[in-house]
Amino acid sequence: MTQLEAARQGIVTEAMKTVAAEERLDAETVRARVAEGTVVIPANIGHHALHPWGIGKGLRTKMNVNLGISKDVCDYETEKEKAQLAADLKAEAIMDLSCYGTTAPFREWLIAHSPAAIGTVPMYDAVGLLGKGLKDMTADDLFSVVEKHAKDGVDFMTIHAGITQEVAGHVWKNPRLTNLVSRGGSILFAWMYMKGKENPFYEQYDRLLDICRTYDVTLSLGDACRSGSCHDSTDAVQVSELITLGELVVRARAAGVQVMVEGPGHMPLSDIRMNVELAKKLCHGAPLYVLGPIVTDVAPGYDHITAAIGGTLSAACGADFLCYVTPAEHLRLPDLDDVREGIIASKIACHAADLAKGVPHAADWDEAMSRARQKVDFGAMIPLALDPEKARRYRESSRPEDENTCTMCGPMCPMKTMSAILERRSRTK
């Protein structure tokens, strides 16, 4: 039984209880939202190391760390270190995007060790797993990859079921600056084009749902047609795919399969609210998982920042799940430092959005920090920092004459000035 099927039968699962405790909600509220499909709990029945997280309506914004090897940078020990770092920094999800060679041992290791929800894009693994070229693959082959990942214990999978031949028609009619920039989506599109066939995950969607239901894999409907440049944002291609994704959400829910929807991409900040609201509307309130959005194309080396800007506004407008972006985006496979920078920037975006959308208790952390700041109490401030190690390093690199100030203002500290006035006033009143 999937979390969704259980919820519909009125059953409060252990995973729902865990989620409720984390979010300080009552378990019945979580159950009701899982039942209506506005919250998902990615939790493959085979992922025993999982600490289940809820993603969706009214919950804290969650974040995902992409990792995995490529053909050019193929060192699984580094990928394990990245996974450990993600765990240390409390990322709620990890996607293994390994896209070359034999990926199973690393995936198995991740699932055996990781409390984070594990996601994959099975299309990345098709060539490596099947040992044949794309044009020789059958629809059955592609399903066999999905089934393998589901059996391995993957909690959520990106499947680009929405890029149909109908959507392809819009691709031909609406030239773009950057075409399709989804790896999985473009491979599937190439398969469809070479074969002259319909998208197998669309055509045999019930078969896909059967696999997902069996293992309680949460379907993450991929946005193959997301914009890869601000110029291409919110065009006919993207919206036609989104319409299809919304229809597929309804079918997944009806089949008892948990489902979320992926969103763009690159776009100007001014397009973000519209995109989030449209995705929520067309997809019937399904949890929204956004990639970025990256709000300008010109900052390679700093796309953790461009994505944090877009991610904050997206989540404040209703997106539920942010995919981190690292400074290496558009330039190379990220190294360990890139992963750290990406995670921190994404956590800032999640938390800032939670403040903006009024997630209960989100402001407690900020208030504790600001109370410490008012007292100029660095001993209290540093452990409260999102990255205490960096805050400590900065503080220790530059010590003020008066311990109870910092080297920015020194004796001109406004906190001290105001405290002195307020104290004097309270004495004289």
Added chain:
Amino acid sequence: MTQLEAARQGIVTEAMKTVAAEERLDAETVRARVAEGTVVIPANIGHHALHPWGIGKGLRTKMNVNLGISKDVCDYETEKEKAQLAADLKAEAIMDLSCYGTTAPFREWLIAHSPAAIGTVPMYDAVGLLGKGLKDMTADDLFSVVEKHAKDGVDFMTIHAGITQEVAGHVWKNPRLTNLVSRGGSILFAWMYMKGKENPFYEQYDRLLDICRTYDVTLSLGDACRSGSCHDSTDAVQVSELITLGELVVRARAAGVQVMVEGPGHMPLSDIRMNVELAKKLCHGAPLYVLGPIVTDVAPGYDHITAAIGGTLSAACGADFLCYVTPAEHLRLPDLDDVREGIIASKIACHAADLAKGVPHAADWDEAMSRARQKVDFGAMIPLALDPEKARRYRESSRPEDENTCTMCGPMCPMKTMSAILERRSRTK
């Protein structure tokens, strides 16, 4: 004659022509906006090295770099390096916030060498310049500091003329988590409290305007009551000061003095639009200069990111001028690396906002980058990057087997996949 007085008389100054050329507007449009006060061109008649920039309605968002020494970190050579870096990275403005000892030689050096507009907060310099404690200073003393800076050639000055005894009444009635966090504002407030007197810059505002008009100093009305924590955002204290600032805008314009208004501070993302719109309304469309806003209090070490998030949305909503924030904010006086990080993050915010608010030609840069990206042409991408040096370093650190890919996707590059399909299709059609 100030730029504002000239504009009102129908005169198109050389500075207006320079601004018009930079913005690709006709000079008459710039003149008309300067005349109505929705655009300012900070340009002290004594700042001969200045390359004049316009700030305000319909123009590209501009950014300011804070630098200057403190009592604890007092190395003017480093500050000169920061100024050079700001020039190299094309910051439009530099505020010298030196707040200890004899500041004049550095200020004079800056004005002699800097094409950026130079701003100061004269209150920071009062103790150092006057050589006496705050409680011994007279109103005349404070005006003498302003006059000195104006004579030195400072283009814009933060003056906290809006924190009046009436506003102080709101300070007492509305306890805050972090009181006042403005250095200049808190010093002035302390002076008013100790003396039991009205704010001299408010009481003798016409005297202030006389100085500004004589040298064409643009008045930057400081927000002493900006929120220093998300908790304190948009309270009675802040809004009561803003009301006063709006009244002072009208008087400045009537006196022929260019004027802009400073805005908060720390606030949740959800408060930003309201704040920008309220400031624009109450201050009659005066150019808005925002500090941050910082959208969560918990990320010391990363406040260049929290501020870039808030700054992008602010400027997209109508703010015209962003004050950069560095990773050192709340921890120490920034070093050279911090300044670089802060400038880049702020430039990202400015440009992303320009895309969002549809500044003419802003998208050209992104489109050029995306065209290069579509061709996987790193030779074209790297010089187009906001920070070509970092982009090049990343690219060179991780070379793919196939030069025409990157190590993220390698042979699975969606750009290459799609180009191959489109080419094949165009051949077979």
